[in-house]
Amino acid sequence: MELKLALGECSSSFDMEKAVCNHGFFMMSPNIWIPSTRSLRRPLRLADSRRSVSVTISHPPDYPFLVIQVQDSLSSADEAAILEQVGRMLRISSKDERYVREFQTMHSSAKEKGFGRIFRSPSFFEDAVKSLLLCNCGWKRTLDMARALCELQPEIALDNENGHLKRKRSKRKPSSSNSSESIQNFPSWKEMVSWPWVNAAYLEKRCNLGYRAASILQLATMFAQGKLEEDEITKTEQSFDPTISESLYQKLLEIKGFGPFICSNIMMCVGFYQRIPSDTETIRHLKQVYGKENCSKNTIAKDIVEIYEKYNPFQCLVYWMELIEEYESKSGKLSELDSFNYHLVTGSLFRDKEVNRIVSNA
Template structure:
């Protein structure tokens, strides 16, 4: 989660060597989730992750005592009160072990829409061995771009996991060459770099022109700029009240006539 491996240290040093501003600000690490599965699901949902966390105690009670180790208290929970369990993010093992779960139930229970089926497909790929946590860890620790590319292509096979989602996931595992591009990226390039003709059709070329010099850390450079932009409007993000989280992103710039439309594809 804290990106303190030897590989992460090397990436930070290399990035800060080519980006003097990043070195001055101490920027070079992107906080991530405790597991790849959680990173992947959050990259898909972007929001509404709380609904899955609220579901986890219910899953734990049904699946049995093996999953109740997540509890804060040593006292055994009452089967009628799932709120006694920590509302943690469910693992892929918990989802596939819970026989009650199917796409329709998950969609209605957590209001996830079509993404419910995508989440279950991802969990099933782990269960079937098509995705292996140990292998992903080895990829994260390697410097082989072909290994990252293979993982990226495997993720693209999941319905609902388009280039934007998969590029976010690759950023989480430490592959920074693919910038997750959506209308927020277009907005940023227009306002910060004066690329008025930038669109979803030209974004790939525009990204190369602006961030190519930071290869293979293009995504780190992009995110540093976004954070600086957001903090110039909302203040220090680490000090922002949780009730204001939804205001951060392109909504901060609507006063300039730019509308934020998230492109999950």
């Protein structure tokens, strides 16, 4: 089955490759970027949010729409759900197009490079969890944790489908043959809170998540309790008002393990670019690119304001564009990398052992 998502006003600025391959999220499961066809494959949720279907998204040259190949036939509600998720991932909206044009007007080299859309996930929950997975670890482990959560998802879905039946749970991971029988998607918050085996200790051990397991479950619980609401987050994503985004930022900070770096990365995914996710990589970047030799965790906030404030409200877009340019000058185009080598990218770019999350921010 083939669906079409009209680009509309986004037609003139949209480039599939550049819209996808500009953030480490595109390398993380369950996303699969196919360099030979410049297409993206992954599972997406159907309208009931329980079932998933594998899709392949491409943009034929000069077509005013995206082509979405779906393995199964869909209801009209399912089609609408798929189109909405694709539009979110690739930022096909009036707000995103307005921001692209404003940013490229402000920063002329951005237009030359076709930069302005930062890739994100089909759901806020996936963005938030993946932002958490970026923190305090090497890039290989980040990739491994995302993959492990996707491998666990069919088991969570099956347990929920069985109505919390008290059946013996296998301690081993599903075999590859079992995994192929169901689509491995990223877990949703609804699956997490409904899971009969929901337990931070088990989740931590099964997916090697460390402290992140408890944080993920707390995030899911906030949705279940109504402290975070999907409709309100959607309205925030569509808004131009920075005070609305600030409210969401403060709520996220209440989650144990969600510090300023993680929450700033999430806000970037939401579509507010005033906050730059700052970590050791940011310090390295300012030292090497801007000559801020004395930059440290104590001065980074001041240094960022000094360098990027003039680009308000697109500070983060400028920073990200600089990172992408820097990475690709050393490793080649990210869109052409073999997926088997994704875990090597950090080490191949910079040898500083203290900087171990470089592509986590790309």
